[in-house]
Amino acid sequence: MNPTPPPTIVIVPGLRDHVADHWQTRLAQRLTAAGRAVHTVPPLTGERLALDAQVANLAATLTPLSGPVLLVAHSAGVITTVHWAARHSADVRGAILATPPDFETPLPDGYPTPAELAHHGWTPVPREPLAFPSIVAASADDPLGAPERVAAMARAWGSHLVDLGAVGHLNPASGHGDWPLAEELIATLESGPALAPIGATPTGEPG
Template identity: 35%
Template sequence: MRRGAFHYLIVPGWHGSPEDHWQSHWQRTLANSRRIEQADWMQPQRPDWVTELHRGIVAASAPVVLIAHSLGCPTVAHWVAQASPEALRCVEGVLLVAPADVERPGCPEPLRNFAPLPLVPLPFPSVLVGSGNDPAASADRARAMGEAWGSEVTVLSGVGHINVESGHHRWEEGLAFLHRLQTLIGEQAQRRA
């Protein structure tokens, strides 16, 4: 499936994604992409974040592929749990990267209002990429989230939170996971035809 056939929505996590974050780089290089902006990146409120995601999805002019990082992943899960069937049909798939476990011991206080985390299958193809040493989610927890969401799961070794602090600026290797998601979307479309 052609990349230009989608509208990519970048869904950042807590604190947003700075200019040198891979999500910002991808936004600059992927055609038909834009970022979900939040009013408050420091004190996220689940209802507000989910509302902004919903606005971005329904306003898109083409089928949507979500590219979520960290707290963006629980935001997607909460949106799915409350979205209408019509809104859900706007999304073709989601790439979930370094999902934040908002139920973990020691979870930062500003993220706790995203718990409990909906752990039900997503109604579209998804690929989850976790890390064996991510402070925001253990490898086991990332796998459990991905399995509950029906995602194809990969846990990378020693890549941290897959953000600027862990050395992931352009993260061109990550585009292989986006390509894999697009393949899954194409396979699903063929089954429906």
């Protein structure tokens, strides 16, 4: 009997173009080289802030896939994922939700305002428990989301919370390219054991 293939990895980026040195890009390359099935949700060619279009883009990526999937989302991709989960369903083995931004409080200069985000449908952010296991990876000094606010989102989603320490927004701008912990978290979700409740927050150091 052939072993069951591992779930397809679906990378859900934030509101950005392709960035070669972003950890999601490098993760996709490493997993593909290792023989894993990996799909990345492509950036929109139109209005990036349109939440409905972002959700539809994720849904269009998932629809043709067969078998279970595992989502690896970062930044606004996390918020896209939870909005998608409130409207759609699929065979999702689990989700890594890395450094979700807090779109319900003012962001630093240069980012969309709360009014702009509300106008485009991003807020209110869904607070219902997710129908699949999930891990929120939170930064202690993320300029886009205070730790207590991110922890509250994780609690509402029923997610396991991992404290990454002070890693900024976990992107090249904060000095982070490769993030080896992502592969450990994927393995954790694939192994299937029950994750600890949000009160237990083991730390992990990104590369």
